[in-house]
Amino acid sequence: MAPGESLTFGRDGGRGLVIPHAGVSRNAGRITASGSFWTLANHTRDRTYVVENPEGAGEHMKVTPGRVDAPVPFEFARVVLPAGDELVTFEVWAPRHDYLPTAPSGDDGSLTTPAFPLDRGSRYFLVLAALCEPRLRGEPYAPLPTTEKLLERLRPVWPEAGRASVQWNIDYLAVKLRLKPGPEEAAEGRARLNGKKEMLVALALRFDLVHEDDLELLNGTGRAPGRVLA
Structure with a gap:
């Protein structure tokens, strides 16, 4: 999806993502792409969604019932939906993150002390x-x-x-x-x-x-x- 485009998901799905599970709401939510992140809307009134970072060793965020356009910072994410007595998941590949350019080599300012200096050869x-x-x-x-x-x-x-x-x-x-x-x-x-x-x-x-x-x-x-x- 291009920045600004949206995709709905749910049991019906419409023109969006169809999740054929009786425990998933007909209109469960919406994903919207942005410049370097994406947002998730939870259209339910009684269940919390969880967005996991599969590369983050347990890192996750919650999107509470009725929340609109919660910003998700994970480039690769797994959305977990409670459905009856089980969990239904789907994965999202978000827009690539943007970073500041490398500092110019001619910068004569003092270097910032590393926060956690670790020697990977030790x-x-x-x-x-x-x-x-x-x-x-x-x-x-x-x-x-x-x-x-x-x-x-x-x-x-x-x-x-x-x-x-x-x-x-x-x-x-x-x-x-x-x-x-x-x-x-x-x-x-x-x-x-x-x-x-x-x-x-x-x-x-x-x-x-x-x-x-x-x-x-x-x-x-x-x-x-x-x-x-x-």
Whole structure:
């Protein structure tokens, strides 16, 4: 669809998308294309729609009953409609997102400090990728891997890894990403961090610190690690 064009969907569909399910409203909603996003209208009065980002490890948004033209930021999305005792889905490929051009090379201004400086050639990044893998694989509610599972997954690229070294890297990540106080702050009596792994994965996926392509590193097929940590 060109920007400004709309497509209705529902059990009847009209000239739009027909969803032949008795649990779907005759006129269930409308999709409208925009310049670099799309909107979703929910024409029902009693059910909430969910729009999922299949590439976002659980990222989603809700469109409440009667909501008109809710902006959806996902380029590739799955619309989930509650229909009777099951869920009906269809997928939307939205307009390509627009981005600012790369800063000119002649810019002599000071560089902005990276928000989360991570070395993708380090062992701590391998540990972070292994922690995030189940949810990056499209299982947003998957339990995080145990230490034994982490060791098994890391073996192809880090054969000598042990429980202590993996835990050390997890602790290091928690400090590096400011989830846990460093040694000096800990000495001042800061509380011990609980749920470290869950918080690390939530932060990494929320800010796209680890991508699905990074999982190739765990198979030894991605970019070989450079400087590593113990």
